[in-house]
Amino acid sequence: MKKQVGIIFIVIGLLWGGCSSTSVKRVDVDETVDLSGRWNDTDSRLVSEEMIKDVLDRSWVQDHKRAHQGKAPVVIVGTVRNRSDEHINTRTFVKDLERALINSGQVDFVASAGERGEVREERKDQASFATEETAKGEGEEIGADFMLKGSINTITDRIKGEQVKFYQVNLELISIKTQRKIWIGDKKIKKIVKQSRFGF
Amino acid sequence: MIKMHKAVFALLMGFMISGCAAGFNHSQLNRYLETGECNRATAYVDQGRKSYGDNGELLYLLDSAMVYFQCQDFESAQSRFREAEDLAEKLWTESISRNIAAFAVSDNVLKYQGEDYERVLIHLVSAIGFLRAGRLDEALVECRRLDSLLSLFNATYEEKNVYKEDAFARYLSGMLHEADGELDDAFIDYYKAVRIYKDYAKAYGLSAPAVLEEDLLRVAQAVGRLDEARSVVPDSESRSWLTQSDTRAMGRVVYIQFSGFAPLKIQDRIIIPTRGGPVTVAFPRMVTAPPACRPGRLVLTSTEAGIEARIFPAEDINRIAVKSLNDRKGRVIAKTMVRAATKQVIISGLANQGDEEAQATIRLLLNMINLFVEQADTRTWRLLPGEIHVSRVYVPQGEYQVNLSLCDGDVRSLEKIRIAAGDTSFLFHDARYPCLTAGCRQ
Numbered sequence: 001m002k003k004q005v006g007i008i009f010i011v012i013g014l015l016w017g018g019c020s021s022t023s024v025k026r027v028d029v030d031e032t033v034d035l036s037g038r039w040n041d042t043d044s045r046l047v048s049e050e051m052i053k054d055v056l057d058r059s060w061v062q063d064h065k066r067a068h069q070g071k072a073p074v075v076i077v078g079t080v081r082n083r084s085d086e087h088i089n090t091r092t093f094v095k096d097l098e099r100a101l102i103n104s105g106q107v108d109f110v111a112s113a114g115e116r117g118e119v120r121e122e123r124k125d126q127a128s129f130a131t132e133e134t135a136k137g138e139g140e141e142i143g144a145d146f147m148l149k150g151s152i153n154t155i156t157d158r159i160k161g162e163q164v165k166f167y168q169v170n171l172e173l174i175s176i177k178t179q180r181k182i183w184i185g186d187k188k189i190k191k192i193v194k195q196s197r198f199g200f
Numbered sequence: 201m202i203k204m205h206k207a208v209f210a211l212l213m214g215f216m217i218s219g220c221a222a223g224f225n226h227s228q229l230n231r232y233l234e235t236g237e238c239n240r241a242t243a244y245v246d247q248g249r250k251s252y253g254d255n256g257e258l259l260y261l262l263d264s265a266m267v268y269f270q271c272q273d274f275e276s277a278q279s280r281f282r283e284a285e286d287l288a289e290k291l292w293t294e295s296i297s298r299n300i301a302a303f304a305v306s307d308n309v310l311k312y313q314g315e316d317y318e319r320v321l322i323h324l325v326s327a328i329g330f331l332r333a334g335r336l337d338e339a340l341v342e343c344r345r346l347d348s349l350l351s352l353f354n355a356t357y358e359e360k361n362v363y364k365e366d367a368f369a370r371y372l373s374g375m376l377h378e379a380d381g382e383l384d385d386a387f388i389d390y391y392k393a394v395r396i397y398k399d400y401a402k403a404y405g406l407s408a409p410a411v412l413e414e415d416l417l418r419v420a421q422a423v424g425r426l427d428e429a430r431s432v433v434p435d436s437e438s439r440s441w442l443t444q445s446d447t448r449a450m451g452r453v454v455y456i457q458f459s460g461f462a463p464l465k466i467q468d469r470i471i472i473p474t475r476g477g478p479v480t481v482a483f484p485r486m487v488t489a490p491p492a493c494r495p496g497r498l499v500l501t502s503t504e505a506g507i508e509a510r511i512f513p514a515e516d517i518n519r520i521a522v523k524s525l526n527d528r529k530g531r532v533i534a535k536t537m538v539r540a541a542t543k544q545v546i547i548s549g550l551a552n553q554g555d556e557e558a559q560a561t562i563r564l565l566l567n568m569i570n571l572f573v574e575q576a577d578t579r580t581w582r583l584l585p586g587e588i589h590v591s592r593v594y595v596p597q598g599e600y601q602v603n604l605s606l607c608d609g610d611v612r613s614l615e616k617i618r619i620a621a622g623d624t625s626f627l628f629h630d631a632r633y634p635c636l637t638a639g640c641r642q
């Protein structure tokens with residue numbers, strides 16, 4: 001009898017399911033945390049920093065300065081297309097690129113197309129409501145010399161419980177005046193993601 | 201006394217396992233959607249979350265995602281689709297404890313992990329949701345995810361399943377690539393879509409829409425791969441199609457329609473009389489209800505012209521569902537038979553004391569209880585459509601009233617659109633809930 005009752009309790013215990021609890025731990029933003037294996041903030045930051053370092057190490061910055069009386073090239077970040085099989089927020093990646101470019105101090109940087117519209121609205125507003133001394137006039141914007149644009153691509157291979165993710169970020173620097181491609185760079189990341197096949 | 205304890209324990213177990221929630225009332229939800237009452241529909245599905253039961257979380261996520269999709273709250277719909285996708289993936293990695301219980305009792309003690317075709321269709325509906333929200337890049341991401349998931353299933357089942365690739369998703373992906381100006385990618389997708397439709401014709405009796413074949417021939421000509429295209433469109437010599445330069449000054453309208461409901465699963469029970477009482481086994485079976493009225497034609501009218509376009513069946517979810525269940529019929533039968541045998545072993549173990557008559561009585565009692573406990577898993581994503589239809593037409597730029605000519609000759613007004621040269625306008629309509637996209641008739 002005891003044995004039978006024991007079996008029944010074991011079955012009931014198995015059926016019961018697991019208890020859940022929530023815990024929160026704050027971590028440094030630079031700390032690498034990989035949960036699902038998907039593209040994350042660390043990938044975005046590392047790729048942008050490495051690729052900007054690569055583009056700025058090339059001769060085009062000095063070439064431009066020599067040809068323009070020492071003036072730093074003006075760069076704008078265009079579109080980075082998501083051609084991957086993940087919903088990647090390319091806006092945060094573009095922001096990481098912009099940050100890395102500005103912090104380099106080697107190039108000047110202008111606002112993107114979306115941001116320019118808002119600034120122009122503000123200038124129109126100033127023309128009506130700000131004092132003459134402080135209102136900013138039209139036609140004083142700095143035009144960009146180069147546009148940085150690119151795409152994020154993935155190749156995924158998986159079997160049940162395990163997958164290999166290969167990311168390739170391609171960026172190109174294009175001369176706005178001549179359409180000439182000044183630099184093409186890529187950065188690859190490979191991840192192996194294992195998921196436990198069994199769990200209680 | 202001992203016998204009483206055993207019976208009580210068995211009864212407790214039976215009730216604990218089979219005592220499921222009352223279930224979600226889909227009829228009420230459908231009424232809200234049919235009458236276009238979105239606020240009520242979204243509130244109803246969210247408030248009814250508990251009715252899906254502890255094991256029905258995935259079904260809640262799928263239903264609520266579809267309701268928000270229908271009600272054009274695409275952000276909420278997509279976040280639920282992502283949750284559903286993650287949960288289904290997680291549940292696919294099996295839980296030992298639940299599977300042991302399922303073998304001993306019923307599949308209903310398992311958390312619902314979704315049929316494979318349902319998991320694939322999460323991506324298809326999500327892609328259409330992104331299209332409706334004007335986010336074409338994200339729609340393409342969903343097409344890629346769909347393809348990746350099907351590859352995973354093919355690798356897992358060693359290509360024994362029929363639903364290996366999704367033809368309509370490929371066609372959609374091709375149209376998106378073409379809208380993006382990526383003609384080489386569009387060609388590959390159109391070409392693959394036509395080939396997959398050949399498999400669809402054998403498996404589901406569904407051939408490639410004529411507009412897809414025309415798209416393939418047109419793009420193939422533009423990228424210099426017409427011979428390859430002709431190899432999969434046998435009557436291409438006698439076909440005429442608009443060339444890429446013909447379409448340059450025109451805009452493209454792509455119309456996607458959901459029709460009817462996906463099949464329901466019902467239970468088939470077999471009761472085998474034995475000396476120890478009735479031994480019960482239960483199997484799921486799909487029951488389809490194809491839409492009574494299939495779409496007729498798409499009619500675009502402007503001040504200068506009236507253009508009609510044929511609407512083609514592009515995805516038969518009813519047949520995909522039936523075939524998918526048939527594909528795994530062997531696994532379902534094996535599991536059910538193992539369960540029936542396991543239960544008989546447990547029942548014999550519980551009824552091994554007392555005299556023969558007492559043992560026979562306990563065995564009979566426990567088998568009677570098993571009549572109620574043994575239930576087939578009949579859970580499905582109830583709000584999926586049964587069929588998807590598509591139309592594609594090139595029109596001169598301008599403003600158009602889009603109408604739908606129905607099978608009974610009636611005409612339903614959909615929406616007004618402005619088409620510019622080179623643009624693609626994606627339109628969506630769900631014939632089950634016309635109030636949501638075409639407005640209610642008074």
